[in-house]
Amino acid sequence: MRNVLIGTGVVGEAIFDAFANQVRFDLAVVDSKFVKTGTWNDLPVISTEEYLKSEDLSGDSFVVAIGYTESNGLRRKKLEALRASGAKPLSLIHEKSYISAKSCIEQGVVIFPQVVVENHVTVEVGSILWSNAVIGHESRISPYCFLAASVTVAGAAIVEEQCTLGVGALVGNNVRIGRGSIIGAGAIVTKHVKDESVVINPSSPILGLPPKFFDQLSGFDSLKP
Numbered sequence: 001m002r003n004v005l006i007g008t009g010v011v012g013e014a015i016f017d018a019f020a021n022q023v024r025f026d027l028a029v030v031d032s033k034f035v036k037t038g039t040w041n042d043l044p045v046i047s048t049e050e051y052l053k054s055e056d057l058s059g060d061s062f063v064v065a066i067g068y069t070e071s072n073g074l075r076r077k078k079l080e081a082l083r084a085s086g087a088k089p090l091s092l093i094h095e096k097s098y099i100s101a102k103s104c105i106e107q108g109v110v111i112f113p114q115v116v117v118e119n120h121v122t123v124e125v126g127s128i129l130w131s132n133a134v135i136g137h138e139s140r141i142s143p144y145c146f147l148a149a150s151v152t153v154a155g156a157a158i159v160e161e162q163c164t165l166g167v168g169a170l171v172g173n174n175v176r177i178g179r180g181s182i183i184g185a186g187a188i189v190t191k192h193v194k195d196e197s198v199v200i201n202p203s204s205p206i207l208g209l210p211p212k213f214f215d216q217l218s219g220f221d222s223l224k225p
């Protein structure tokens with residue numbers, strides 16, 4: 001039986017690093033155009049084409065380390081193709097995350113450190129929850145979503161398939177985010193969002209204050225020992 005990491009890019013590096021104490025990968029697999037050397041992080045690397053030609057993949061477990069490329073569609077394609085070939089999607093849940101025993105994490109999900117999944121939540125196949133995400137009680141994260149660092153989903157919210165939520169986005173109670181939507185970094189979503197929407201909130205103005213301004217703040221001085 002082998003543990004196989006699919007993808008050696010930014011997400012592959014992050015997963016390999018974050019889960020180094022929890023899972024030992026035996027093989028890395030990438031499309032042939034990305035095979036540059038025979039090893040990556042001391043793992044043997046082979047092409048997807050070569051891997052899929054292997055006689056029997058039924059003993060293998062795999063993690064698809066691909067982010068929101070093609071609106072999460074590439075991760076979906078890879079996971080479905082490998083599953084159809086007999087390999088099993090592995091879920092990675094970081095030991096420093098809290099997952100309620102009353103919640104359900106499906107196959108092929110990756111949950112980075114310091115994530116909180118409250119009670120009666122479902123995180124469906126192929127979704128990725130990056131560090132510090134919080135999923136409130138009774139919410140559903142549908143298949144192949146990507147939630148960036150520090151996303152907060154309040155209670156009883158629904159994030160439909162293949163959504164991407166940017167860093168620090170906040171989804172309010174009972175809100176439904178339509179399929180394939182992109183929620184920008186820092187956005188606050190309080191109303192339902194139609195399928196394939198892009199949501200951003202106004203960005204903060206850049207004031208351009210001179211650095212000496214901070215020396216004049218009494219609050220900063222009082223923090224000095």
Ligand SMILES: CC(C)(COP(=O)(O)OP(=O)(O)OC[C@H]1O[C@@H](n2cnc3c(N)ncnc32)[C@H](O)[C@@H]1OP(=O)(O)O)[C@@H](O)C(=O)NCCC(=O)NCCS
Pocket residue numbers: 130148149165166167168182183184185186187198199200201202203204
């Ligand atoms: C929403 C988003 C997808 C839009 O990307 P884009 O189409 O390339 O947008 P641009 O960078 O061209 O910005 C267009 C305008 O929207 C503003 N804008 C972009 N993203 C914004 C955001 N999240 N909140 C507020 N304003 C934003 C830009 O400042 C710019 O304003 P301007 O026209 O006044 O200069 C993107 O900015 C975003 O938030 N991505 C998520 C990033 C993230 O969390 N990544 C996770 C990495 S793991």
